[in-house]
Amino acid sequence: MGDTASLTTATDGATRRQAIVAVVGAFGGLILSSGSVRAGAEDGISHRADSIHQEPVFTASPKRIYAALTNAKEFTRVIRLSGALQAMHLPDRPAEISGEAGGAFALFGGYITGRHVELVPNVRVVQAWRAGSWSPGVYSIARFELVEHGTGSKIVFDHTGFPKGEAESLASGWKAHYWEPLAKVLA
Numbered sequence: 001m002g003d004t005a006s007l008t009t010a011t012d013g014a015t016r017r018q019a020i021v022a023v024v025g026a027f028g029g030l031i032l033s034s035g036s037v038r039a040g041a042e043d044g045i046s047h048r049a050d051s052i053h054q055e056p057v058f059t060a061s062p063k064r065i066y067a068a069l070t071n072a073k074e075f076t077r078v079i080r081l082s083g084a085l086q087a088m089h090l091p092d093r094p095a096e097i098s099g100e101a102g103g104a105f106a107l108f109g110g111y112i113t114g115r116h117v118e119l120v121p122n123v124r125v126v127q128a129w130r131a132g133s134w135s136p137g138v139y140s141i142a143r144f145e146l147v148e149h150g151t152g153s154k155i156v157f158d159h160t161g162f163p164k165g166e167a168e169s170l171a172s173g174w175k176a177h178y179w180e181p182l183a184k185v186l187a
Helices: 002-008 016-033 062-070 074-082 167-186
Strands: 051-054 105-106 112-120 124-133 142-149 153-159
Touching: 016 112, 051 124, 051 167, 062 124, 062 142, 062 153, 062 167, 074 167
Parallel strands: none
Antiparallel strands: 051 153, 105 112, 112 124, 124 142, 142 153
């Protein structure tokens, strides 16, 4: 009973729950530091992943930006202004964009494809997004959060889950082939 009493009325004023949490935490620390439980590459857990975070600002409303990102005719203008079709020798086909969550899209002559994971009008677009040069079945997540910013708006953009080594190329591609021509379309 002496052990229980010391847990219940510790001299430092700790409650029984705090004392139990402290004992369990110390015990867990001993187990983890013993080397018998380790998480790492052999467990299939990666602690290193590339991601892209950008916040381009535009002189347009979130509604106007949403329309440009989700309307095939509008986004075809973005593609043509980007110069990507000529630079990459891609076919000059209009963008194909479904207006429904779960619907497909094909951009830049079909080089960029995917599906809309979530569409919240004038607020958010989340896509399973892939480049044609990636291995079959490999998709990343592109998230466009539309936020009012002063007299215009910004896109809080996050891109994750893409193949290792692609971050620099993708980051510059978003700027050159999405944000810069989108600013021209929205002007």
